[in-house]
Amino acid sequence: MATSSIRIQAPHLQPPKLMAICTKEAKYEFLKCLRLPMYLVSSLLLPLMFYVLFGLIMGRQMIGNTSMALYLIPTYGTFGVMGASLFGTAANLATERGFGWLEVKRASPMPVFAYFVAKVVLSLIFSLITVLLLLFMGMVFGGVHLATMTALKLIATLVAGSLPFCAMGLAIGYFAGPTSAPAVINLFYLPMSFSSGLWMPYMFLPKFIQHLAVFLPPYHLSQLALNLVGSGLAGSAATHWQSLTGFALVCLGIAWAGHQRDQKIHG
Amino acid sequence: MTEVAIMPKVETSHDHGALAVHCQAVSKSYGPIPALANFSLTVPQGTLVSVLGPNGAGKTTAIRLLLGLARPSSGKLSLFGGDPLSRITRIRIGAMLQVGRVPETLRVREHIDLFSSYYPCPLPFAKTVVIAGLGGLETRPFGELSSGQKQRLLFALAICGDPDLLFLDEPTVGLDVEARHLLWNEIRQLLARGKTVLLTTHYLEEADALADRVVVLNHGSIIAEGSPAEIKTRAAAKTIRCVTHLPIALLRTLPGVLKVAEDRSVRLIYCSEAERVLRQLLQLDLEISQIEVASAGLEDAFLALTRASNGPQEGQSSLRQEESDRGNQQH
Numbered sequence: 001m002a003t004s005s006i007r008i009q010a011p012h013l014q015p016p017k018l019m020a021i022c023t024k025e026a027k028y029e030f031l032k033c034l035r036l037p038m039y040l041v042s043s044l045l046l047p048l049m050f051y052v053l054f055g056l057i058m059g060r061q062m063i064g065n066t067s068m069a070l071y072l073i074p075t076y077g078t079f080g081v082m083g084a085s086l087f088g089t090a091a092n093l094a095t096e097r098g099f100g101w102l103e104v105k106r107a108s109p110m111p112v113f114a115y116f117v118a119k120v121v122l123s124l125i126f127s128l129i130t131v132l133l134l135l136f137m138g139m140v141f142g143g144v145h146l147a148t149m150t151a152l153k154l155i156a157t158l159v160a161g162s163l164p165f166c167a168m169g170l171a172i173g174y175f176a177g178p179t180s181a182p183a184v185i186n187l188f189y190l191p192m193s194f195s196s197g198l199w200m201p202y203m204f205l206p207k208f209i210q211h212l213a214v215f216l217p218p219y220h221l222s223q224l225a226l227n228l229v230g231s232g233l234a235g236s237a238a239t240h241w242q243s244l245t246g247f248a249l250v251c252l253g254i255a256w257a258g259h260q261r262d263q264k265i266h267g
Numbered sequence: 268m269t270e271v272a273i274m275p276k277v278e279t280s281h282d283h284g285a286l287a288v289h290c291q292a293v294s295k296s297y298g299p300i301p302a303l304a305n306f307s308l309t310v311p312q313g314t315l316v317s318v319l320g321p322n323g324a325g326k327t328t329a330i331r332l333l334l335g336l337a338r339p340s341s342g343k344l345s346l347f348g349g350d351p352l353s354r355i356t357r358i359r360i361g362a363m364l365q366v367g368r369v370p371e372t373l374r375v376r377e378h379i380d381l382f383s384s385y386y387p388c389p390l391p392f393a394k395t396v397v398i399a400g401l402g403g404l405e406t407r408p409f410g411e412l413s414s415g416q417k418q419r420l421l422f423a424l425a426i427c428g429d430p431d432l433l434f435l436d437e438p439t440v441g442l443d444v445e446a447r448h449l450l451w452n453e454i455r456q457l458l459a460r461g462k463t464v465l466l467t468t469h470y471l472e473e474a475d476a477l478a479d480r481v482v483v484l485n486h487g488s489i490i491a492e493g494s495p496a497e498i499k500t501r502a503a504a505k506t507i508r509c510v511t512h513l514p515i516a517l518l519r520t521l522p523g524v525l526k527v528a529e530d531r532s533v534r535l536i537y538c539s540e541a542e543r544v545l546r547q548l549l550q551l552d553l554e555i556s557q558i559e560v561a562s563a564g565l566e567d568a569f570l571a572l573t574r575a576s577n578g579p580q581e582g583q584s585s586l587r588q589e590e591s592d593r594g595n596q597q598h
Contacts (some may be wrong), residue, residue, distance in 0.1 A: 013387040015354045024384045028377055035372035035408075099367035104421075107334045107364055109357035109385040109428070178368075265297075 018111055025110070025118035033088060033122055038182065042087045043126045044133065047080035050199065051134055056142050063201055066231045069142030071201060073134050074154065074225030078218050079198040080130035081162035086189055088123035089169030091181045097262070098178025120166050127162040131155050146229070154228045161221040164248035168217075171251040174258025192216050202233065217247040286348070287312045287432045287463035288333060293342030295328055302328040303487045306342070312431070315454070315464040317474035319498070320484035326467035327365065329484070330436050333465070334362055346432060358386055361430035363421050363438050371410030375401055375420055378409065379427050386428030398453055399423035415446045422450065426457070433457065435466045439473060451476055475499055505541035508533055508559040511552045521547050533557070 033039040055072035063071045096102045105115055135151060138144035146154070168188075176184040193199060195209050196219035202210065213219040220240040226232040288310035295303040303325045310316045318326050331337040333344060335351035349356040369378075376392070383389035396402055399419045404412065412420065418441060425433055435454070439447040454464060454477055468474055474481045475495040483491040483498065491498060504525060510532050511518075518527045518536060523544045526537040538544045541560050548555055 013358060015358045016384060016387055021384055024381055028373060028381050031377065032370050032372050095368065096370070100364065101366055101369055103336060104362070104364050104366050104369075104424070106336055107362040107434075108382060108424070109354060109360070111354065 015109060018114065021110065022114045022117045022121075025114045026121040029092075029118040029122040030125060033092070033126070039087050039091070039126075043080065043084035044130055046083060047076045047130055048133055048137065050079070051076040051137060052141075054199075056137065063203075064231060066229060067142070067144070069138050070144045070146075070229055071226070071231055073138050073144065074158070074229060074231075075198045075201070075222050077131045077134050077154070077158045077225055078161070078196075078222040079193050080134065081127035081158050081221075082165045082189060082193065082198075082218055084126035084130055085123040085162045085165035086169045086172070086185050087182070088126060089119045089166050090172040090176065090185050091169075092119060093170060093173025094176040094181035094184075095178045097173065116170070119170075120163070123162055123166050123169070124159055127159045128155070131158045150228055154225055157225050157228060158221070161224065161244060164217055164221075164244045164251065167248040167251035167255065170255035171258065174255050174262065192218055195219075196222060198222055217244055220244050285312055286310065288316075288344075288346055288465060289348070290329075290333065290344040291342055293329075293332060293339045293344055295332055295337065295340050301487050303332070306484075306487075306489060308482060308489075310432075310463055310465055312463050313458070313461050314479040315458055315466060315477050316480045316482065317478035317495075318465070318467045318482050318484055319469065319471060319474045320467075321469055324469075324484040325487040326469075326484055327436055328487075330362070330364070330434050330465070330467060334360070334434060358428070359431040360434070361425040361428055361432070362434040362436070363425040364434075364436050365440070366421065369409050369417070369421070372408055374406050374408050375412070375423075376405040378420060379423055382424045383427045386430070388429055389427055390429045392427075395423050395427040398426060398456075400449060400453075414441050415443065418442055419446075419450075422453070430462070432463045432465070435464060437467055437469070439468070439470070447473075471499065500539065504537055504539055504562070506561050507536040507538060507541060507544060507548070508557070508561075509536070509548065509555055510534070510557045511548065511555045513548075513552050513555075517551075 051072055055069045055076070058068075061068055093102075096105075102115070106112065132155070135144075135146070135155070139146070169185075172184055172188065173181065195205070196202075196213050196216045197205055198218055202213060202219075205213070220243045223232050223235060224237060224240045227237060286309050288308060290306060290308040293303065293306045294301065306325070306329055308316070308318075308329070318329060320326050328337070332339050333346065333351060335357075344351065346356050347359060351357070351360075373381075375396075379392060379395055383392070383395070389395075390398070396405060399422050401416070401419055401423055404416060409417065409420065418438070422435075422438060425435070438454075439450055442450065451473070454466070458464060464477075466474075466477065475498075478495050481491075481493060481495050481498045482489055491501060493501075511534055513534075515527050515529060515534070518524060518534060521544055523540040524536055524538045528535040528537075536544060536548075545558070545560070548558075
């Protein structure tokens with residue numbers, strides 16, 4: 001008992017470690033999405049299905065020295081990590097913000113940091129799974145051969161390249177309504193993917209779209225990945241990374257503005 | 268623009284140490300609309316204080332301010348003498364809020380496990396399940412729970428960290444009578460273990476069953492405060508409508524009458540003991556007619572009482588106001 005009767009009892013308890021909370025938060029974020037059919041379709045199924053269709057079944061021609069089956073791994077890989085990131089962050093954030101669940105979490109002792117870390121970790125994990133599956137399909141059914149080092153670089157590039165799209169997802173998640181979020185995401189996701197040459201190779205795109213593509217972040221990520229398999233176009237890796245970083249920063253700025261706006265309305 | 272004063276992080280002032288909640292002249296406006304005005308509240312440790320009021324009275328705003336989810340436009344507030352936003356304070360707090368949708372694919376066990384991990388000394392999982400009455404539902408996804416079970420899971424998430432202070436925002440909304448009484452029992456057991464509870468409700472019955480003290484909120488302001496017994500007596504006001512030729516001045520002097528208003532030929536008599544007043548009326552006026560007795564709604568009862576207690580000068584003018592309000596309602 002405290003010496004003074006008006007002292008607070010047990011003031012010495014320390015909060016649990018941030019790392020432990022982040023891990024648990026990420027684990028359940030993963031389980032939550034793993035059981036959501038809509039999420040699995042957008043992040044895993046669509047890229048794989050397209051790849052099987054265009055890369056394996058129909059892909060008999062060559063693009064330069066690269067087989068279609070190889071060429072489409074970086075591009076559908078980019079498509080996949082984009083989907084995993086956008087739906088992992090934007091759709092979840094918009095729903096949880098809109099229906100008051102974020103409020104319940106904020107009322108608990110959870111550090112808000114852990115909430116966002118979990119969303120990003122989830123996106124990274126699903127990005128990794130998507131890329132691994134594409135590589136597996138290409139190697140087993142598409143006759144794709146990649147040196148281990150190249151394959152590892154490709155995986156690392158695509159997974160790291162998902163981060164700017166997590167930032168984009170946060171930006172959308174702060175402005176989209178809880179029910180309209182998936183539609184809003186697709187409104188950005190699908191045209192951006194097409195125009196960046198993720199579905200059909202860049203050189204098959206109409207000229208004006210080719211000019212547009214250099215302004216689109218998925219184009220830069222796909223070029224980085226294509227460089228690794230020897231099919232990249234002109235443009236240094238540094239430029240591509242800079243574009244992606246710049247894009248990520250702009251998105252974070254928009255997300256921050258959305259956060260401030262929420263605070264004003266509800267705070 | 269908006270000054271936010273929050274109490275210092277550590278308990279520097281000893282007189283706040285015994286208070287779980289200390290809230291002084293807190294106001295909050297969203298744009299031009301005041302959601303809460305000059306709200307002062309203290310909750311001593313180990314007690315249950317209930318904030319009672321109709322929907323839209325500002326109860327949820329008060330809870331959100333105390334939880335640090337919103338910032339007051341002015342005023343000071345502290346929990347256990349500390350800043351509601353600091354983690355050291357937060358690990359002593361649990362909250363059950365009204366929520367639209369909870370992640371539906373996570374199971375009961377997983378939700379509880381996650382929320383328990385936020386606290387240094389959570390209750391054992393099995394105990395949380397027993398207290399919240401979720402036995403047998405541990406592996407069920409949230410989306411497959413009934414609405415009562417969902418409500419109980421939210422209660423479980425609020426208590427799983429074994430917090431010293433519990434905020435319950437309308438915890439029994441949507442529960443049937445039996446489930447409501449079960450939850451009341453659980454809340455009583457928490458109090459028996461020395462926990463502090465701040466509960467909002469729009470049921471007088473609920474405040475009466477649980478609270479040590481009741482604060483009545485309407486239109487963002489506290490309009491009455493006291494023990495449940497006091498509040499109940501005052502809220503038991505009745506309205507007698509009748510046509511009588513007795514002068515209003517005389518009606519006001521009858522024992523038990525709180526307030527009298529006129530609506531054309533009809534007299535509206537607000538009183539605490541309707542039977543006694545009726546007996547007198549029938550004796551004094553043999554031609555009295557069209558008698559109707561109704562219990563004043565919670566809101567009406569408290570409004571009437573606070574107006575009546577404002578003294579005769581102001582009482583007069585507010586009666587006229589009330590009269591014209593009622594006239595308007597009828598058209």
